[in-house]
Amino acid sequence: MKKIDKNKLILAVAAPLLAIVAAIVITSAIILSTGEDPIRAYTVMIEFGSKSDSQVWIVDKSVPYYLSALAVAIGFRMNLFNIGVDGQYRVAAFFAAVVGGALTLPGFLQIPVIIIVAMAVGALWSGIAGVLKATRGVSEVITTIMLNFIAGSLIGYFLQEGRLAEKDGNLFHTPNIPDSSHFFTLPTNPEPIGGFVVIAALAGVVYWFVINRTRFGFDLRAVGHSESAAEASGVSVKRMVVTSMLLSGAAAGLVGMPTLLGSSYNYGTDFPVGIGFTGIALALLGRNHPLGMALAALLWGFLDRTGIQLEFEGYAQEIVEVMKGVIVLCVVIAYELVRRYGLRLQQRKVGEELAALARDKGNGTNDKAGVSA
Amino acid sequence: MANHDIDITVRRGSVHALVGENGAGKSTLMKILYGMQQPDEGTITVDGEQVTFGSPAAAIARGIGMVHQHFMLADNLTVQENVALGAERLYGIGGRARQRIMELSDAYGLAIRPDVLVEDLGVADRQRVEILKVLYRGARTLILDEPTAVLVPQEVDALFDNLRELKAEGLTVLFISHKLGEVLSVADDITVIRRGTTVASVHPADTTPKQLAELMVGSELPSPETRESTVTDTAMLTVEGLHLSATDPDGAVRTVLDGISFVIRKGEVLGVAGVEGNGQAELVETVMGMRDPDGGSVTLDGQDISHTPTRRRREDGIGYIPEDRHRHGLLLEAPLWENRMLGHVTEEPNSRGQILDLKSARRDTERIVADYDVRTPGIEVTAASLSGGNQQKLIVGREMSHHPKLLIAAHPTRGVDVGAQAEIWDQIREARREGLAVLLISADLDELIGLSDTLRVMYRGSLVADADPATITPEELGSAMTGAASGHLEHEEAQGRQAPEDGDGGGPR
Numbered sequence: 001m002k003k004i005d006k007n008k009l010i011l012a013v014a015a016p017l018l019a020i021v022a023a024i025v026i027t028s029a030i031i032l033s034t035g036e037d038p039i040r041a042y043t044v045m046i047e048f049g050s051k052s053d054s055q056v057w058i059v060d061k062s063v064p065y066y067l068s069a070l071a072v073a074i075g076f077r078m079n080l081f082n083i084g085v086d087g088q089y090r091v092a093a094f095f096a097a098v099v100g101g102a103l104t105l106p107g108f109l110q111i112p113v114i115i116i117v118a119m120a121v122g123a124l125w126s127g128i129a130g131v132l133k134a135t136r137g138v139s140e141v142i143t144t145i146m147l148n149f150i151a152g153s154l155i156g157y158f159l160q161e162g163r164l165a166e167k168d169g170n171l172f173h174t175p176n177i178p179d180s181s182h183f184f185t186l187p188t189n190p191e192p193i194g195g196f197v198v199i200a201a202l203a204g205v206v207y208w209f210v211i212n213r214t215r216f217g218f219d220l221r222a223v224g225h226s227e228s229a230a231e232a233s234g235v236s237v238k239r240m241v242v243t244s245m246l247l248s249g250a251a252a253g254l255v256g257m258p259t260l261l262g263s264s265y266n267y268g269t270d271f272p273v274g275i276g277f278t279g280i281a282l283a284l285l286g287r288n289h290p291l292g293m294a295l296a297a298l299l300w301g302f303l304d305r306t307g308i309q310l311e312f313e314g315y316a317q318e319i320v321e322v323m324k325g326v327i328v329l330c331v332v333i334a335y336e337l338v339r340r341y342g343l344r345l346q347q348r349k350v351g352e353e354l355a356a357l358a359r360d361k362g363n364g365t366n367d368k369a370g371v372s373a
Numbered sequence: 374m375a376n377h378d379i380d381i382t383v384r385r386g387s388v389h390a391l392v393g394e395n396g397a398g399k400s401t402l403m404k405i406l407y408g409m410q411q412p413d414e415g416t417i418t419v420d421g422e423q424v425t426f427g428s429p430a431a432a433i434a435r436g437i438g439m440v441h442q443h444f445m446l447a448d449n450l451t452v453q454e455n456v457a458l459g460a461e462r463l464y465g466i467g468g469r470a471r472q473r474i475m476e477l478s479d480a481y482g483l484a485i486r487p488d489v490l491v492e493d494l495g496v497a498d499r500q501r502v503e504i505l506k507v508l509y510r511g512a513r514t515l516i517l518d519e520p521t522a523v524l525v526p527q528e529v530d531a532l533f534d535n536l537r538e539l540k541a542e543g544l545t546v547l548f549i550s551h552k553l554g555e556v557l558s559v560a561d562d563i564t565v566i567r568r569g570t571t572v573a574s575v576h577p578a579d580t581t582p583k584q585l586a587e588l589m590v591g592s593e594l595p596s597p598e599t600r601e602s603t604v605t606d607t608a609m610l611t612v613e614g615l616h617l618s619a620t621d622p623d624g625a626v627r628t629v630l631d632g633i634s635f636v637i638r639k640g641e642v643l644g645v646a647g648v649e650g651n652g653q654a655e656l657v658e659t660v661m662g663m664r665d666p667d668g669g670s671v672t673l674d675g676q677d678i679s680h681t682p683t684r685r686r687r688e689d690g691i692g693y694i695p696e697d698r699h700r701h702g703l704l705l706e707a708p709l710w711e712n713r714m715l716g717h718v719t720e721e722p723n724s725r726g727q728i729l730d731l732k733s734a735r736r737d738t739e740r741i742v743a744d745y746d747v748r749t750p751g752i753e754v755t756a757a758s759l760s761g762g763n764q765q766k767l768i769v770g771r772e773m774s775h776h777p778k779l780l781i782a783a784h785p786t787r788g789v790d791v792g793a794q795a796e797i798w799d800q801i802r803e804a805r806r807e808g809l810a811v812l813l814i815s816a817d818l819d820e821l822i823g824l825s826d827t828l829r830v831m832y833r834g835s836l837v838a839d840a841d842p843a844t845i846t847p848e849e850l851g852s853a854m855t856g857a858a859s860g861h862l863e864h865e866e867a868q869g870r871q872a873p874e875d876g877d878g879g880g881p882r
Binding site for chain 2: 212216217218219221222225226228229231233234236343347349350351353354355
C-alpha cells in the first residue's frame with residue numbers, strides 16, 4: 001500500500017521533470033540553430049522576469065489565462081472539447097460592458113450585475129453547443145468553433161457608432177462603465193495588482209470542490225471516464241453535457257472581467273482576443289488540476305513578459321511562441337508516457353503482491369490439493 | 374510478476390488445455406507466449422529452439438497465433454477482406470488471397486464463405502473467421518482464449534470438430550477454458566495453473582471435472598444447485614407486453630423486444646436462456662431504464678417504473694451486475710473506492726446530501742474488499758489492475774451492499790474463475806433466501822439450470838419457450854435457443870409444441 005503511494009509520488013514528480021528537461025533541451029537546440037546563445041537567453045529571461053514590476057505584470061496577465069483554463073478544464077473533465085471559450089468570453093465581456101456602461105448603480109451592486117451578466121451570456125453561448133450535442137448529436141468541437149466566428153461577427157455588428165458603441169479616435173468601444181464599478185486592487189509595489197486575482201483563486205477552489213467533493217462532480221468525472229458506465233450507473237449523460245457546457249461557458253464569462261473591470265473599462269476593438277485558445281493549452285499543461293493550471297498560467301505570463309525583453313536583446317521575436325509550443329507538446333507527451341508506465345507498474349505491483357500473499361498462505365491449501373488430486 | 378515457475382510442455386499435434394482460476398495467471402502466460410509481454414526469467418522453446426518474442430509479429434513469424442476472446446473483426450468488411458487485412462503482403466487482396474482462404478477452409482473444414490459481410494455472421498461463424506485469420510498468417514500453433522464462452526452447446530461441438538481437424542493436420546492448439554467438461558472432452562493434455570504457477574499436468578482419461586476443479590481452486594468444489602424453493606407469492610417485478618424498437622446504423626427501424634411478459638416474485642430467480650444478440654441485453658437495459666420502451670410496462674414492487682430514469686430505479690432497489698463490466702460496471706482508471714460509489718453515489722454511505730462522504734465510502738470499500746474476498750493490495754489501486762474475477766466480486770459486493778429488491782445479473786460469472794463463481798452463486802442464493810428477486814441472464818446453461826427457479830428462452834426478441842430447471846438438460850435448452858423448439862419444453866420430448874405462452878409468468882409446473 002505504502003509502496004504504491006511512494007511510487008505515485010515519484011511518478012507525479014517524474015512527468016513534469018521529464019517535460020521541463022525535454023523542453024529546455026529542444027528549445028536550446030532551436031536557439032542554437034538560429035546562431036544565438038541559449039544560456040544567455042535564459043539568463044535574460046530569469047533576470048528580467050524576476051523584477052518586481054515584471055512580477056506584477058505577470059500576475060495580472062495570468063488571471064484571465066487561469067480563468068480561461070478553468071473554463072476549458074470543466075469540459076475536459078468529461079471529455080468535452082470546448083474550443084469555444086474564446087467566443088464565449090468575448091460575447092460575454094461585450095454584453096457585460098454594454099450593460100455596465102448603461103447602468104449607474106453603486107459599485108457593490110453594479111459589479112456583481114456586470115459579472116453575472118457576463119457569466120449568463122457566456123453560459124448561453126456555450127449552451128447552444130451543449131443543446132445541439134445533447135439533442136442532435138452534433139460534435140461540440142464543430143459547433144464551438146463555428147460559434148467563435150459567429151461571436152466575432154455579432155460583436156463586429158454591434159460595435160459600431162449608432163449601435164452599441166461610440167467612436168474614440170480610430171477605435172470603437174462601448175460606453176465606459178462608471179468609476180464606481182472599477183474593481184479593487186491589491187496594494188503592491190511598484191504597481192498594484194488587480195483584485196480579480198482573488199476571484200480567480202476563489203474560482204479555482206470552487207472548481208476543485210465541485211469536481212472532487214460533490215455528487216455532481218463525481219457524475220461529471222464518471223462521464224469523463226466512461227460514458228457507458230456512467231449511463232448505466234444512472235447519470236443522464238445528455239443532461240450532463242448541457243450542464244457542463246453551461247458551467248464551462250459561465251466560467252468563460254469571467255475571462256474578460258479582469259480586463260473590463262480592472263483596466264479597459266469598456267469593450268473596444270482593442271479588447272484582448274485569443275485567450276480562449278491559450279486556455280486550452282494551459283488546461284492541457286496543468287492537467288486540469290487547479291494548482292497545475294495556476295502554475296501554467298503564471299508560466300505563460302512569464303514567457304509573455306520575458307519574450308518582449310528577448311526581442312530587445314536581439315533574439316527572434318517568435319522564439320517565445322516556439323517555447324510555448326514545445327512546452328505543451330513535451331508536457332502532453334511526458335504525462336501520457338508516465339501515465340501508461342504508471343498503469344503498467346501498478347498492474348505488475350498488484351500481481352506481485354497478490355502472488356506474495358498467495359505464497360504465504362498458499363502452502364496449507366497446496367497440501368490439501370495434493371491429497372484430493 | 375503475476376507468474377512464477379511456470380512449466381508447460383505442449384506436444385506438436387495435440388490439443389492442450391490450460392485451466393485455472395481467473396487471476397491465476399493464464400492470461401499473463403498467454404500474453405508472454407504471444408509476445409505481448411516479456412518474461413523476467415525463464416525460457417520459451419519452440420521446436421527445440423530457444424526463442425524470445427518481442428512482439429506478436431515475432432510470435433506469428435514463429436508460427437504462433439492467437440484467437441482472442443473478444444473478436445477483432447471489422448463488421449463492415451467481408452470475410453475475405455477481414456482475413457487479408459494487415460496481411461496483404463502474404464497473398465495480396467484479390468484472387469490469390471481468396472484461393473488461399475478456400476484452401477484453408479476446405480483443409481480444416483471451416484466452411485468459410487469469403488464474400489459475406491462479417492456483420493451478417495453469427496458468433497460461431499465469426500470465431501471460425503478468427504481462426505482462419507490466424508491460419509492464414511501461417512500459424513502452426515493456435516492459442517484460443519476461452520473460445521466456448523459465447524457458444525451454445527451445438528456450436529461448441531462444431532468448434533471441437535474443427536479443433537480435432539486442426540490436430541489431425543498436425544497443428545497444435547493451446548486452449549483456455551473454464552468449462553471443465555469441455556476441456557475433458559477435447560483436450561489431450563491438461564495443465565492446471567493456480568496462483569501464478571503450474572500445479573498439475575493431467576490426462577483427461579485419468580481425471581474428472583470435480584478433481585480438476587479442486588486442483589484449480591485448491592479446495593472442495595461447490596455447485597450451483599439450489600433445489601429448495603424460496604419462491605413466494607408476492608410479485609416483485611412485473612413486465613407486461615414490453616416492446617422496444619431500435620434504429621440500426623443503416624437507419625432501419627427493427628423490433629428488438631416483442632411482447633415480453635413475465636413476473637418475478639420475491640425469492641425467485643428467473644433465468645433467461647438464449648443465444649447472444651436475441652434481445653437479452655436490450656431487455657436488461659430496458660428494465661434498468663437505459664432504454665425507453667415504446668410499449669408495455671415495467672412494474673417494480675407495485676410501482677410503475679416504465680419510464681423512470683435509471684438513477685431512480687437504482688435508488689428504488691434494483692441492483693445491476695452488467696454483462697460487460699468494463700463498459701457498464703466500472704471506471705477502469707479510477708480507484709476501487711470510486712468504483713464502489715459508481716451507481717450508488719446518491720446513497721449512503723457514499724454521500725450526504727450533495728456532498729460526497731469520501732471517508733465512509735473508503736471505509737465501506739475496505740469492508741466490501743474483506744467481505745467479498747476481493748484480492749487486492751488496497752483500495753487506492755485502479756479497477757483496471759484487478760483480475761476479472763476480482764473486479765466482478767467488487768461489483769457484486771457493491772450491488773449487494775445496497776440490499777436490492779431486484780437483482781439483474783447478466784452473465785454474473787462470465788470470465789470468472791471457479792472459486793469466485795462459487796462465491797457469487799452463494800451471494801445470489803443467500804440474498805434470494807431473504808426475498809431477493811433475480812433476473813438472471815447467462816450463456817452458461819449449467820449456471821442457468823442450477824440457479825433458476827423458472828427458465829425462459831429468448832429468441833429474436835421474444836420469450837418463446839419455458840422450461841422446468843429441475844428436469845431440463847442443457848442440450849434441450851440449446852435446441853430451443855436456436856429456435857428449433859418453442860412452448861413448454863418437456864424433458865425427452867422437446868419438440869413440436871407451439872403457442873408460446875405469455876402473461877402471468879407462472880413458469881413451468
